[in-house]
Amino acid sequence: MLEAAGVAVFALTGALVAARKGMDPFGFILLSTVTGVGGGTLRDLLLGRGVFWVQDPFDVILCALVALACWALAYRRPGMLDGWGGKRLLIWADAAGMALFAVIGTQKALAVGAPNPSAIAFGAITAAFGGIIRDILAGDRPMVLWSRDFYVTAAATGATVTAALAHFDVNPTVVMLGGIAAGFGLRAGSILFGWSFPSLPGSGPDKA
């Protein structure tokens, strides 16, 4: 259930990028699906588990439906998804998906007995890679690495809180809520209030 929510919001960010680029319906579907299931696919490959969507295609179908709904909307109401409102929706849906995947990735790694540092790396990497793959396929610089504000930081924090709470055998719902709150809260604060690390001296905000 939680995984499906994460998949759906990341699929939405893929469709929003496809709308901005003017892709065709199957371009929407490909970008939505790769973004939605990409992080979890990488996680399952690294853990040596069967990839979650191969035997149960529910999440792939979900991504395709999100993509088609967005394409129809972009076609009927031009500008709605790629204007300023679409950009804000993209940033917030991406933040929600990142927070969810950081928690789920950490939990799945702990469940197969990975030690804490690996589990935290897992949470951070799987939370970050859906968006990284999306941006690279779309020909953009990965938002994850280029935004000045907290992104990997937020994902790693959510993963760390998840691992810490799980260590103390807290109620699973609390573990989940705590991890999501930490990751999403840090990212939200960064988007709204500009929280960030001090810049490296001599590097402008947009140095290539």
Next chain:
Amino acid sequence: MLEAAGVAVFALTGALVAARKGMDPFGFILLSTVTGVGGGTLRDLLLGRGVFWVQDPFDVILCALVALACWALAYRRPGMLDGWGGKRLLIWADAAGMALFAVIGTQKALAVGAPNPSAIAFGAITAAFGGIIRDILAGDRPMVLWSRDFYVTAAATGATVTAALAHFDVNPTVVMLGGIAAGFGLRAGSILFGWSFPSLPGSGPDKA
């Protein structure tokens, strides 16, 4: 046999891109090999099977030979592979590889018991990813996502026809030919006659 044909034509597209970029012989080999075996490698990883070329390197050697032949040709006959003729060859070899891999990917997924929607996603993803990896390594925008004409659409159609024919227990040769005809036909029609979905309103053909 069919797989080797798909590998060879995709390897050819990798070599043509390497020629356009003026790479050295081992650059040709790397780009050819990654393009030729990339889609099938991803497919085998996702299916949790052993990767097809690890124990039997025939396809890797084939890619290297295609690459070296193209490098020699590019060196002896400058302009032959990166002019207009090379560009047309690239587009058509890519179309053939895409149609072949869509069918093979779908069949391999069905063979391990994946449900139809997963198998179709497999066909489309493995057909598209060889070219995507090639274009990203070469520093180009993925042709798959950026061309206005049918690409993912053609791959998904070929995969769907394959899954449908397989469902009705048709003769395997017919399944294969039907899938290839559907995928290649749609792509060819699109290249020759400009078949495509209606553009999203407000998005030019080359909007970044």
Next chain:
Amino acid sequence: MLEAAGVAVFALTGALVAARKGMDPFGFILLSTVTGVGGGTLRDLLLGRGVFWVQDPFDVILCALVALACWALAYRRPGMLDGWGGKRLLIWADAAGMALFAVIGTQKALAVGAPNPSAIAFGAITAAFGGIIRDILAGDRPMVLWSRDFYVTAAATGATVTAALAHFDVNPTVVMLGGIAAGFGLRAGSILFGWSFPSLPGSGPDKA
């Protein structure tokens, strides 16, 4: 031990790129970690082995420490890591990591019974992919494919020497040193003396 050395020098190259781009500390950590363990991760996935850092996170922690040390240095001594000295350090650390990974990748593939051509492809691919992933994530053109000098060539040579020496049952230390000397020597000669294949006619050094 040798693997950890390769991971550390590749992690260093990731951190140097992060310094040049002015990333934040967790951007350093992500880029260092992905570069340091990326090639080996791909190798283990392709071989169908468990990924080396999942159960034993030593190398991930090593990458994070390298990243944080570089960030602190970049913060306290502006310009030190992204000036001319940093660029030279990047090129040489990358050369060392490439030579090490070419040998290790070939040996691990031989150890699971892969035939020689596959093992050589393994050595070359795993040596090249850490740097390729780093450059793509950082929004640069992959140094591997774009530098005029030997890179994939050096990696493939190191892998070939490793496979040849292993074939004749030479002492393992000699196999290792021979492979490293071949790969690193060819790359070093290319950096210092401009060794390269003849350019394709009509292609400038920087043709996009």
